[in-house]
Amino acid sequence: MTSVDPDASAAPAAPSAPLLRVRDVAITHEGADAATPRAVTFDVAPGEVVLVLGPSGSGKSTLALALNGLIPHALPARVDGDITIGGLAAAATSVAVLSTRVGMVFQDPDAQLVTGTLLDEVAFGPENLRVPAGEVVRRAEEALRRVGLWERRAENPDRLSGGGRQRLAIACALAMASPLLVLDEPTANLDPAGIEEVYAALADVVAAGDRAIVLVEHDLDAALGFVDRVVVLDGEGCLVLDGPAQTLLRERAEEIHALGVWLPVSTLAALRLRAAGYALDPLPLTPAELRAALQASATQPVAPSASLAATAPAQEPRAENRTIAPEPAASREKALPSVTSPVLGTGPVLGTGPVLGTAGEGDREAGLISVRDLTVRRGRQEVLHGVSLDVRRGEFLAVVGENGAGKTTLVQAIAGVVPPPRGRVAVDGIDPGRAAPRELARHVGFVFQNPEHQFVAHTVFDELAHGLRLRHAPAAEIRERVGDMLARFGLAGKAQTHPFLLSGGQKRRLSVGTALIAGAPVLVLDEPTFGQDRERADELLGILDDLHRDGTTVIVVTHDMQLVAEHATHTAVLSDGRVVAHGATTDVFADRALIESAGLRRPPLATALSGLPAHPELDGIVRLRDLPGGDA
Amino acid sequence: MNETLATPQRAAFDPYAPAPPTSAIRFLYRLNPLAKLAGPVPAIVLLVFVRDLVTPVAFVLLAWVLLLVGARLRPRAIALLLLGIPAAVAVLGVGFALWIDPSTMLGSDGARVDETVVAWRIGGWTMYGGALAIGLATALRLAAILALALVAGLTTTGPDLVRSFVQQLRLPYRIGYTAMAAFRFVPRFGHELDVIRSAHRVRGSHGGRGPFAAVARWTGYVVPLLAGAIRHAERVALAMDARAFGAHRDRTERYPVPFRARDVVFIALFWAASAAILWLCFPWRLD
16 A cells, blocks of 8 residues: 655645645556556645656556556556546546646657648647647747747748657647646657756756656666655565655655665666765765765765775776777688687676776687677768778677767677678678678577567577578577577466567566577677566676676667766767777766766766876776776 | 658658648649549540540640649659650550450451551561551550649659548548658658568578568568567557547648639630640541
8 A cells, every 4th residue: 555655744834725636546558457656645836846756667667558548548558546637637627638738748758740841840739739829839939948949830840850750749748738747758769869858858847847748768877957845666566665755765765765766877876886985965866966075075085995906906098999900811711710708807807897897908819709890881971991800719899979979880780780891891700791691690699679679480489499500400409509598588387478569678678688599709789788677677787797707798878977987998089970989888988078978978887987186096996896896 | 860760751651741832833733632633534544445546646745834834843854754654655555566366356447467468577577557556556655644644643742642532532531641641651661661571581491482471571571571560550549649630520721722713714724725635636447
């Protein structure tokens, strides 16, 4: 049952009636056994900004869809309890009428476009409400101006970036003239620049103070700036905490973290530093706050942790990372005989982290992957201009860069998804520009962003067996290897299930399994965490870390800089079709000017900790696990 | 957004693009799309039953005049219209002529084809003038129908067509505007199909060459494509519902597409011109 925190009473008491009243709401999807959310009660006052937090599966998005009646009117589900918006009961009012009280912004910017120009798009809602044409245009102008898109009103929405399209979606919701906006993970499908754009637009809306906002979001780093109140659901979908954002997050951080809610990186770092004896009070929530708090607490911790030594040494000098030293031609043609004996740990093994040491000077292992002067054209446009890159066995390489920098093109060429020009790429001794798919699959596996795209069989077992059957492997071997793979990825009970009927996480694991079953020593993933919630992303990254520890060379394209900092041993930065930096991750992120000139952001910890005069011992740390304080 | 998803969206062709601003002489842009459809329709239907050479030529000329005066075309479009259509007629005409069995076919004058002049002879095979005439007439008919369809096709935007269907023909707007939203799906699915194809290729599920393997391959694309399409359509539908789509029996129309006197005049003139051409050429024989 609801264990509403006493803080709930401390929530700002609205003088007028609440705009939104949610009372004991439980929602059961058709065919589901349990209700998620299960017990939710909260109010939203006019003008208030409320952030809904909860681990994945707690029913946050379901709750958001119920607030404007899409559940149960458009999506069948049983809704118990009461939702009242501006005096209208959601259960008894049509979605069309509720749309004048609640404006919605969804996760996928592409799935919200209906018309051919920005102006028509914003006008679409008011037109449906039979608002007179003059008023429609007035509303549309106001809404577009508020998100900074009025000048582009005549353009096709396709020409906007992801962030621009999501700003347009906000304008569309504003034009409904509803006093409440509900945003369901509005930045989950965006790159860092897009996220900033959307939050800047939202902050402007909040500053005007005329709309209440209910925000479902997992990216706390961006949202915290303007949120008044936080409502926290637990894994079962029961509301457990409700209170002012800053106080709640600072004072109950451990509790919220224990529920499985993902806290801001700076807060996690601060919890860890506190455990190590740093005085950080109140608990910082943003990189800037963490930095300021550390500067204020000039006192060194009582017992400096020994694990600090793990962070700095054994890196190549940075100057060398900028330019890729030409490799002797002979080394790149040589295939390594065994894939099962990876060369890990030749460098000193450092702390609990994986194999940073393999990048050390002493290890001049021949490149497992070498790209030489690769130029790729798409249509008339040249996407990659003479790229050269070497990846050694056992590396975890992150490929980062702005949209359009050529990241996907580069990794698709490496994996032979789009065969590169001959003789430019060598992977594990073969040329993806020449190799037949069944041969390629033994040397490099590629995981697409959407796992469904690469499923070819009707059962999970056949899906995994596919690559082996192509090679005419004996039936006994197929059974054994598929069995191993099923067990390894927690799919043992699903062998006869159709791949499309798996859950999202299972599909992802299966796609990794199919890429690896033929024995490929290299796994390439294109934005594997894109559009996923934190928990599912963490699960996948755990798998990748395990594979990497077991010797698989992993290459990921990603926008998530903290992911890069935490998991990648090496990072390649692409800008306009060229590699502008390539080296050990810590070194690449140490160069602030370079990162910014490539249109990227540094990971939050790098921003917070670099160059603190009072704490030289923290300088250069970008990973949580490198911080003193153990498992906080 | 991932760049692989973003690229195809910047396709050159924009089905929603408004008609460019034009001077008054470009009258085709100022007509109701329904008028531009209704005008040529009788001629298009009757052309199916025409067998001579002159009538289709006359209609091609009529369409050319209308388009060159009434539409603002790019030089490439003009070249295609004035050179491409005759070239296609020549190629198709000879092609059709090869198919004709001279011993059974009758020419438009009622004479058997193998009794007409010999155009050329290669060994034992003869191309008769009558066969060429029939082939050319067939190709010209197709060209005339195409040219007449282009009068509306080159000067009407998709949204305007939908609006006139909703406003004049009382098509329920829920259908019309849903169709308009569905235009957006086309490039998206095209791109998705590309991704699925390369994903399957990388999995090595080529299955070999030949038509049967190709069919098997394409059926493999259907499931993921449909799964993605249904999910996307559901999301779009939710987003449209959330913006009150279908709330009332009608909706505010900011772009009236009126049906005016000039549209009636255009239809009447077009029908009169069609009648005049058919009267003068009279391509049928009354026996």
